[in-house]
Amino acid sequence: MTIKGLVQPSDEYKLDHELDLIIEGESEFYKIKGEVYDTPAFFNPVMVLNRDLTILFTKLQSVIQQRKIRVFEPLGGIGVRAIRLAKEIPDAVESVTINDLGEVSSNLAAYNINESKTNSIVAQYQREAKALMAELAELRFKYQLIDLDPFGPPVEFLDFLWGIAQRNSIVCVTATDMTALCGVFPESCLRKYGALSNNNYQTHETAARILIASVVRSAARFEKVADPIFTVSSDHYIKIFFKVNDSRGIANEMANKIKRVGSCTKCQKFKFLEIEETFECHEAKIFGPLWSGNLFNQELCNQALEIMKSLNLPSSEKIEKFLLEGKESHNIPYYYALEYIASFLHINTPKFEKIQHLLNKKGFKANKTLFRKQAIRTDASLEELLGIALEVSDI
């Protein structure tokens, strides 16, 4: 059975570009000389964190499944992620399949795969990603981890994931269209994600929740459950990891967790709203629909923290902070910005540590968040929090 578009590794780069040798993690590969967005084959060094996360969660998945796993990257670029998986965690991967429609990317990936001697693990296609995924699904190919890493929004590819995602697989989805997701261009968000985004103090968590809702809804249409286990907002992108399973019943429950959120930009009151419920406050607005459930699976974040100790990932320090938020945020939705508390109460911006100390003393949870500097995630009510802010205030 042959699938159209299979590319053979190549011992020479056939096109006419100057190349640079790059070292990332424990792997070496070539990129085309030039600035990130000016070259005809995309490679962004800033995405090292994104690639490290894929390596970590691939390893985690192989530990959970107690076997080497099959990985698929439908938008593989010049093959960096696949080479890193094959070189850095060979004990975790049975195969890595990559694909890219671009002529230059594909040529360079073929050369990189050959040079890195990873061709016994990495298979490469040059196809339109949706067409390839539909064909793989028809042929009943299944993967235990799929990494979708597009330019901009992932939405056009989502419906094609579920036919090739094995039961209990991990699917991770990146979005880089932050201007849409963060409410700079709300019409664009409405068109692509069917949701109203916001650009207030909650913007990055709202963006993540809108993206999650898109993935959950797409999976639910195919009677699949896509349960978010880890959420990262960094640099110019959001990346979410989902555990994927089959269950019409649970898919219904997941779809019911997609709600609108009412939010007040003056006092920071917010509420996930039931159908037809309204929301009133000083400066009330309604956003979404978006995901109202958990952003993290605490147990898996903890397991990932342990596994990371055995890996040599360039961004491990940063990843540790994200995983700790996953482990310790207790999945409390949203956070309160300290400067908004200050302006609402007409006091100086309160010190995080002081508020945290008093909240903890009263038995509440209180943590920082990586979604926003100077903000607090707590299970105390807004009234309680405002009272404590006044108590610690030096005006």
Ligand SMILES: C[S@@+](CC[C@H](N)C(=O)[O-])C[C@H]1O[C@@H](n2cnc3c(N)ncnc32)[C@H](O)[C@@H]1O
């Ligand atoms: C963000 S880049 C991928 C980067 C890569 N994952 C990495 O870690 O370096 C997106 C890639 O998708 C490819 N692409 C865009 N649309 C595509 C499509 N419909 N089918 C296949 N490839 C596509 C582009 O050529 C580009 O190389």
Ligand SMILES: [Zn+2]
């Ligand atoms: Zn209000």
